[in-house]
Amino acid sequence: MIKKYDYLVVGTGIFGATVAERLSSAGKKVLIIDRRPHLAGNIYSYTDEETGVEVHKYGSHIFHTEIDEVWKYITQFAEFNDYVHTVNTRHKGKLYPIPINLDTINLLYETNMTADEAEEFVTKEAEDGKKKYGIVEPRNFEEKGISLVGEKLYKAFLKNYTEKQWNTSAINLSAEILSRIPVRFSHNNRYFMTAKYQGIPKGGYTRMVEKMLESRNIDVKLGIDFKDIKETLPDEITIIYCGQVDELLDYELGVLPWRSLRFESEKTENGLGEAVINEADSDVPYTRTHDYKYYQIHQPEIVKQKISYISREYPTDFSKGGEAYYPVNNEESRKLYDEYVKLCNKKYPNMILGGRLGAYQYWDMDKAIKNAMDLVGELS
Ligand code: UDP
Secondary structure, rough: HHHHEEEEEEEOOOOHHHHHHHHHHHHOOOEEEEOOOOOOHHOOEEEOOOOOOOOEOOOOOOOOEEOOHHHHOOOOOOOOEOOOOOEEEEOOOEEEEEEEEEEEEEHHOOOOOOOOHHHHHHHHHHHHHHHHOOOOOOOOOOHHHHHHHHHHHHHHHHHHHHHHHHHOOOOHOOOOHHHHHOOOOOOOOOOOOOOOOOOOOOOHHHHHHHHOOOOOOEEEEEEEOOHHHHHHHOOEEEEOOOOOHHHHOOOOOOOOOOOEEEEEEEEEEOOOOOOEEEEEEOOOOEEEEEEHHHHHHOHHHHHHHHOOOEEEEEEEEEEOOOHHHHHHHHHHHHHHHHHHHHHHHHHHHEEEEEHHHHHHHEEEEHHHHHHHHHHHHHHO
16 A cells, blocks of 8 residues: 555645645655644644634744745645734733834833934943843853843843743853844834745635645545554655654654643633734743734634634643644754764664754744755755
């Protein structure tokens, strides 16, 4: 049965789906499996019957990219609406735009500075912070944050949120994480400021993945674990594995560190009035709340209804067998990952690791698609 396939793709998330689709277009026969009972990995969404709200089961996913090739590719499988993501963050009971912009600065300092004045002011705050803490070349998230915006803005909007998300002091975290949320001295409040394209698929993410896997060359099997079928695989089949490599290899070298999330959801008439509100303070145990209906701007009747479907997002520790969301990237974990890759190559010479889980990378959806497209380009 399994003999008729050229490739086995393990995982139906956006990376696996793109790989399967690209291979099938090149005439290859592909079997794609997922151990979950549903498609689409962590971008899975479903419609809540009562409200018509598209619930993003594993937290908000907003498609955004600067890569023409990726946009051209993904729009073959879904029509996207014109949603533009903006986020407010709550600090001491007040809402502020995040990423930090001119309004965030003026609201926090209770000033009315122009863009130039604010830039000069924040530069001075940053210089003062660097002096106070003896920062020369920022070595971690905390030093980078202070060097960028000064102590007050850093402590209000970046430090506590980040420490909640990663459950460690910001001095143990990479400065690189900050590049995801730049500072601007304008009223621009777009979360993804440089995204050339963004939106939400009108029919939902799961439908989009279904369309990607519609080809006659692809068979999809859900609720199947790789371990259940590995003994039945022919030697010549190539496996694209989008799961966690440490689990695959029975944690032989130890556990790769991840952060996980837990969602508490409810239907309520006290919605947010926008899609996401972050919680910047340490006394609120969750990092953000999602109000999914605001993504459906192409269905005004859904947005206008009184009821909202909201989910509060609690960062949690990851344990073996749990859901992995964010790789805890540091020197030690990268080294361990590299060791696992070597071991994997030995044990499964026909296997390629990929996707957020398999590559142990903090990728956005577009990055995962781009990597998948490049991989298939190299294979064919
Ligand atoms: N971040 C922060 N304050 C916020 C939002 C984000 O300090 O209000 C930091 C935090 O360290 C987080 C990183 O920025 O890990 C990336 O945030 P992003 O929203 O990109 O995370 P994702 O959407 O991938 O969960």
